[in-house]
Amino acid sequence: MSFVTVENVWQAYSGRSILERVNVEVEKGQFISIVGASGCGKSTFLRMLLAEEVPTRGAIRIDGGEPAREPNPERGVVFQRYSVFPHMTVRDNIIAGEEMATRGGWLFGGARRAAAERADEMLARIGLNHVAHQYPASLSGGMQQRLAIGQALTAKPRVLLLDEPFGALDPGTRVKMHDFLMDLRAETGMTVFMVTHDLEEGFKLGDRVLVFDKPRWDPQDPGAFGATITYDFDARNGGIPFQTIEEKKYDPALA
Structure with a gap:
């Protein structure tokens, strides 16, 4: 099937x-x-x-x-122009990806701390853990697109x-x-x-x-x-x- x-x-x-x-x-x-x-x-x-x-x-x-x-x-989606939130840090963008997949939207307290830990794991996986506190505008085009893909994958589509x-x-x-996308796909x-x-x-x-x-x-x-x-x-x-x-x-x- x-x-x-x-x-x-x-x-x-x-x-x-x-x-x-x-x-x-x-x-x-x-x-x-x-x-x-x-x-x-x-x-x-x-x-x-x-x-x-x-x-x-x-x-x-x-x-x-x-x-x-x-x-x-x-379903997760990534567009040509980097589909991330410019007013959020890199880490918060990843957390937002999980929040968007969560019934009720926002995460608080222990749930948000756990989401932050998972966000750090994702950032390490996509090679952006060293810029977790920066904003998307400070990143290169390839880094922004990696962030957009990481944000989409956080929701586990x-x-x-x-x-x-x-x-x-x-x-x-x-x-x-x-290469990055094919590694993630594998x-x-x-x-x-x-x-x-x-x-x-x-x-x-x-x-x-x-x-x-x-x-x-x-x-x-x-x-x-x-x-x-x-x-x-x-x-x-x-x-x-x-x-x-x-x-x-x-x-x-x-x-």
């Missing part, structure tokens, strides 16, 4: 189709890279996985559960979602962040979905590479149809297609 199941998902805004007939099954622990041209719905798909958006049609399930109607601790997480980094820092066994515009990065990090594109195109109305998964490559087997999604002819019954 697949861990993440996407069943005939469609999404439309103001009647305009963005995604259509998206179907994919992902095993627990897989790293899925998502690529495609700008505007083809990659980030929309990620927001639906996060449950920040609800599909117009279809369902997304984690481990056979009911489709989520809003974000929850099962079952699925980690990454939206162009390394796009703003210089090439050297980007390579280091690749330690935690988490399931990862990452949107990237860098095809080489997608194949380097991913077990599979999903390509989003529009199989249907109306030259008179380019926005008439939505994108879907057109290719599903096995990145660990020389790029051989894991599954090729053949173009489907327009079926009025599915519109």
